[in-house]
Amino acid sequence: MNQFGYTISNDRQIDYDTRxxxxxxxxxxxxxxxxxxxxxxTCSATCSTGHFTDFNIRLLHTLVQRGEIMKxxxxxxxxxxxxxxxxxxxxxxxxxxxxxxxxxxxEQLG
Amino acid sequence: xxxxxxxxxxxxxxxxxxSTLAGCGVEVVLLEKEEQTGGHVARxxxxxxxLRPAHEVLEKISGSNLARVKIHVNTHxxxxxxxDGQYLIECEERSNLxxxxxxxxxxxxxxxxxxxxxxxxxxxxxxxxxxxxxxMFRAGKGITxxxxxxxxxxxxVHCVGSRDEKVGNMYCSKICCVTGVKQAIELxxxxxxxxxxxxxxxxxxxxxxxxxxxxxxxxxxxxxFIRGRVSExxxxxxxxxxxxxxxxxxGRPLKITVDLLVLLVGFVPSSETNxxxxxxxxxxxxxxxxxxxxxxxxxxSTILPGVFLTGSLKGPSxxxxxxADARATAIQVIQFLEKIKHV
Numbered sequence: 514m515n516q517f518g519y520t521i522s523n524d525r526q527i528d529y530d531t532r533x534x535x536x537x538x539x540x541x542x543x544x545x546x547x548x549x550x551x552x553x554x555t556c557s558a559t560c561s562t563g564h565f566t567d568f569n570i571r572l573l574h575t576l577v578q579r580g581e582i583m584k585x586x587x588x589x590x591x592x593x594x595x596x597x598x599x600x601x602x603x604x605x606x607x608x609x610x611x612x613x614x615x616x617x618x619x620e621q622l623g
Numbered sequence: 624x625x626x627x628x629x630x631x632x633x634x635x636x637x638x639x640x641x642s643t644l645a646g647c648g649v650e651v652v653l654l655e656k657e658e659q660t661g662g663h664v665a666r667x668x669x670x671x672x673x674l675r676p677a678h679e680v681l682e683k684i685s686g687s688n689l690a691r692v693k694i695h696v697n698t699h700x701x702x703x704x705x706x707d708g709q710y711l712i713e714c715e716e717r718s719n720l721x722x723x724x725x726x727x728x729x730x731x732x733x734x735x736x737x738x739x740x741x742x743x744x745x746x747x748x749x750x751x752x753x754x755x756x757x758x759m760f761r762a763g764k765g766i767t768x769x770x771x772x773x774x775x776x777x778x779x780v781h782c783v784g785s786r787d788e789k790v791g792n793m794y795c796s797k798i799c800c801v802t803g804v805k806q807a808i809e810l811x812x813x814x815x816x817x818x819x820x821x822x823x824x825x826x827x828x829x830x831x832x833x834x835x836x837x838x839x840x841x842x843x844x845x846x847x848f849i850r851g852r853v854s855e856x857x858x859x860x861x862x863x864x865x866x867x868x869x870x871x872x873x874g875r876p877l878k879i880t881v882d883l884l885v886l887l888v889g890f891v892p893s894s895e896t897n898x899x900x901x902x903x904x905x906x907x908x909x910x911x912x913x914x915x916x917x918x919x920x921x922x923x924s925t926i927l928p929g930v931f932l933t934g935s936l937k938g939p940s941x942x943x944x945x946x947a948d949a950r951a952t953a954i955q956v957i958q959f960l961e962k963i964k965h966v
Contacts, residue, residue, distance in 0.1 A: 553851065554850075554851040555851075555853075558853070558868045559855060560876070569869075569874050
């Protein structure tokens with residue numbers, strides 16, 4: 514068969530119409546302090562893991578908010594629970610509990 | 624008129640309110656605890672967004688009508704007593720003063736930068752505040768860091784002491800954003816060889832001419848804007864400073880070494896504001912700034928008849944708004960004096 518050089522690209526938009534809201538809803542109920550995040554990046558700036566791996570705790574919980582669960586799953590296991598992120602957060606997000614909460618809810622929702 | 628008004632605080636708010644009242648024929652006494660009037664503006668070199676000299680504004684405020692205001696400097700208030708519809712002010716240095724109305728214009732102080740220990744103010748030599756930088760601009764002896772070096776790289780950190788629950792200040796101090804942009808431009812003007820980096824969460828260019836100044840900083844002066852809040856700093860052996868942030872737009876942690884780091888400190892109510900509010904039992908908000916009886920329609924009056932508030936003791940405010948507010952306060956006071964005259 515002739516190849517005409519056409520490919521079909523996957524849609525990479527974040528789709529707010531079809532996003533899985535169960536996950537973020539459960540996370541926010543368990544750890545409502547996340548609602549106050551302003552994405553300033555102080556947590557990820559101080560994060561020891563983030564300096565040596567692709568782990569980005571700021572991006573992680575932004576992905577949670579957007580319902581991008583598959584990406585979250587790959588990221589989670591990097592966290593070492595040192596808690597520095599929580600020490601510097603200007604909005605008082607309880608980041609350690611957030612990570613634990615995400616773990617727990619992932620297991621619950623499968 | 625026979626009525627007397629006492630203005631407490633001789634920054635631009637108090638000076639404007641006093642001179643406006645004097646211009647309307649009201650007898651006004653202004654009390655200032657420092658040696659000189661002028662408040663914070665007297666410490667500033669040039670003003671945003673036009674970079675005009677700050678002293679020009681003070682000179683304009685100090686024009687004609689202020690000559691009719693009796694100004695007492697070096698005056699410390701001991702007590703304020705309400706007595707038969709009048710206010711009696713006891714001062715340490717002079718006999719008691721009586722007034723039909725008082726205007727509180729005791730303003731703000733800059734956030735104590737040392738409280739953000741992770742930024743190293745007071746620990747690292749080359750970490751200074753925006754006010755320290757203004758001192759340098761005003762002195763006019765050029766910009767050097769504390770080791771005498773002409774800085775090749777300078778960082779400006781936004782939101783120091785503002786929007787930060789860790790220091791108990793959830794509010795935005797409003798004017799540090801544009802101050803940072805102004806100072807970045809001034810640094811590039813003073814040191815054309817230097818690179819200037821601004822670390823920000825949001826740049827709140829809310830007022831006339833601010834966004835244009837931001838655009839000018841990018842286009843004309845090549846200021847580098849990095850979107851990330853600084854998490855911590857460290858000092859090198861040569862006293863340069865390592866700054867850590869996340870470059871949130873690429874999603875990667877970022878470090879940069881600078882020769883001078885400027886902390887853009889926010890507003891807190893002045894200790895005199897807190898003291899006098901306590902003395903009079905005036906309510907304060909969660910942000911510890913003073914509350915008026917209605918934040919929209921009565922933004923100068925208090926729960927005490929005859930006690931008025933003006934300027935930045937009600938929250939962070941720039942010069943334009945402060946002057947407008949002080950004039951509005953003068954009108955409120957005149958209306959009050961008319962009312963008590965007919966009682």
